[in-house]
Amino acid sequence: MSSLYDLVVIGAGPSGIACAIEAKLNGLQKVILLEKADQNNQTIRKFYKEGKRVDKEYKGQDSTTRGKVEFFDGTRESTLEYFDKLLDEHKVEIVYGCDVECVKKDANELEVITPKGNYKTKNAVVSIGKMGKPNKPDYKIPLPLNAVVNYNLNNVKATEKVLIVGGGNSAVEYAIDLAGKNEVTLAYRRDTFARVNDINLENLAKCEAEATVKVRLNHDIQSVEDEGGKVKINYKDGKTRIYDRVVYAIGGSSPVDFLQKCGVEVDEKSNAVVNDVCESNVSGLYVSGDLIKTGGSIVVGINHAYEIVKDIIKKRG
Numbered sequence: 001m002s003s004l005y006d007l008v009v010i011g012a013g014p015s016g017i018a019c020a021i022e023a024k025l026n027g028l029q030k031v032i033l034l035e036k037a038d039q040n041n042q043t044i045r046k047f048y049k050e051g052k053r054v055d056k057e058y059k060g061q062d063s064t065t066r067g068k069v070e071f072f073d074g075t076r077e078s079t080l081e082y083f084d085k086l087l088d089e090h091k092v093e094i095v096y097g098c099d100v101e102c103v104k105k106d107a108n109e110l111e112v113i114t115p116k117g118n119y120k121t122k123n124a125v126v127s128i129g130k131m132g133k134p135n136k137p138d139y140k141i142p143l144p145l146n147a148v149v150n151y152n153l154n155n156v157k158a159t160e161k162v163l164i165v166g167g168g169n170s171a172v173e174y175a176i177d178l179a180g181k182n183e184v185t186l187a188y189r190r191d192t193f194a195r196v197n198d199i200n201l202e203n204l205a206k207c208e209a210e211a212t213v214k215v216r217l218n219h220d221i222q223s224v225e226d227e228g229g230k231v232k233i234n235y236k237d238g239k240t241r242i243y244d245r246v247v248y249a250i251g252g253s254s255p256v257d258f259l260q261k262c263g264v265e266v267d268e269k270s271n272a273v274v275n276d277v278c279e280s281n282v283s284g285l286y287v288s289g290d291l292i293k294t295g296g297s298i299v300v301g302i303n304h305a306y307e308i309v310k311d312i313i314k315k316r317g
Contacts, residue, residue, distance in 0.1 A: 005030045005121035007312065008112045010100050012040035015289035015301030016127035017083050018069040020092045022309040025068045032119065033092055034112070036099040041083055043129050047152050047170070048076040049177050058197060058297030067306030071299055079298075102261040105282055123312050126262065126272070127288045127301070130252030137165075137248060142226040148245045149224070149231060153177060156245060163233060163241070165221065166249035167193055172200045174249055179212035185243070186213055187233075189220035254291055267293070277311040278304050286311075 006028040009019045012035035020033045039045060048054070056073045057063035065071055074082065087094065101113045103124050112119040134151040141149050148155075153174055156162060160182050164175045167188035175186040186204075193201060207213040219239075224246070225232040231246045254270040264280045264287065265273040272280055272287040279286050288304035 003030065003120075004109065005032055005119055006123065007031045007309075008110075008119050008121040008124045009033045010103075010112065010124065010126050011035065011128035011289070012037075012094060012096075013043060013127060013129050013289060013301070014041065014071070014083065014298045015305055016125065017041075017086060017092070018067065018302040018305035019125045019127060019288060019308060020094075021069050021086060021090045022067050022305045023312070024090055024092065026309050026313050028309075028312070031093065033094040034098040034100055034114065034119075035094060035096050038096050040087065040094070041080055044076060044080060047134075049153050049174075050076060052076045052173065052177070053199075054079045054298070055197065055199065056299055058299070061297050061300055062303075063297075063299050065299055065306075066303050067309070069302050069305065071302055100258075102258065103263075103282075103285055105263065105285070110282075110284055123284045123286065125286045125288055125305075125308055126259070126264070126291065127304075128255060128258070128291065130254055130290050133253050133255060134248070135250045135253050137221065137224075137250070139221065139223050141224055144226045144229065145224065145231055148229070150245065150247050151249070153247060156182065156247065158182065160244040161242075163187060163231070163243040163246045164249060165246060166251075168195050168249065168251060169197060169200055171249035172196050172204050174247055175213045176200070176203050176207055179207040179210075184213045185216060185241070187216045187219040187221070189218070191217050252290075259287075259291070269293075277307045279308075279311065 007023045009016045012033050020031050023031045054074050056071050098114050104111045110121050110124045158181050162182045162184050164171050164186045175184050178184045208215050220236045222236045223234045227242050231243045233241045256270040263282045271293045272291050274280050274287050274292050286308045289301040
């Protein structure tokens with residue numbers, strides 16, 4: 001750890017993996033990838049149901065990969081296999097179980113601080129994503145309901161009456177996945193699914209037509225109560241409903257505390273403020289993936305990696 005790295009990448013999701021591989025393929029010799037979990041791509045492993053589709057194209061975003069790392073339509077399983085194979089093929093040095101505390105600027109170098117030791121580097125990339133810490137509602141969830149109020153589908157049992165709360169692709173995909181196996185309601189506080197891709201909208205419309213998913217727009221939740229182990233939902237319009245289980249899919253919160261510990265400027269929505277090559281206000285410290293405003297898809301994150309490495313190579317002369 002005493003040697004100087006060319007690049008330290010924090011987070012082994014798609015964008016972080018792409019950063020490490022792009023760097024190696026462009027001649028950077030000392031590159032290391034640090035991941036706090038015991039496997040790569042924890043967001044996909046934890047929040048994506050078995051067989052879940054993973055799309056290359058995301059609504060309104062360019063799906064063309066610009067660097068040496070490509071991406072393809074697939075499933076949860078094929079995507080994980082693809083990134084495992086990339087790491088093996090390119091012999092990326094990766095340290096699992098490494099929870100980074102912060103990155104400090106020291107003269108012309110950066111120091112990545114971890115409980116297991118520190119890494120000095122010329123450049124670093126923060127690519128830790130948002131979904132590791134899912135957003136929670138701002139109203140209180142009674143403690144007895146913790147087992148039946150969830151943030152993914154892992155604990156859902158067949159035939160349960162389930163409410164999915166959210167208006168993004170994850171919420172819609174959760175509802176579609178449970179259609180036909182559960183009594184499913186999808187509730188969203190707005191009047192339209194503005195952030196959902198066309199394929200998901202088409203599939204949701206089909207489920208709604210087949211009466212396997214009830215869609216409730218303009219349904220904003222006021223509070224949640226324990227009704228004998230079931231979840232009583234009180235909506236702001238005065239309606240109440242009771243469900244066996246509620247699954248929240250309302251996005252993830254940016255790890256703003258970590259970014260601020262690193263000295264990275266964030267905007268009013270807790271996104272990292274970066275320039276057009278994803279470099280933060282801390283020289284040599286880059287941010288990629290959905291921690292920045294232009295995040296949103298795997299391809300966008302992979303293209304961040306391309307821009308970052310291109311900038312590092314340019315600065316080397």
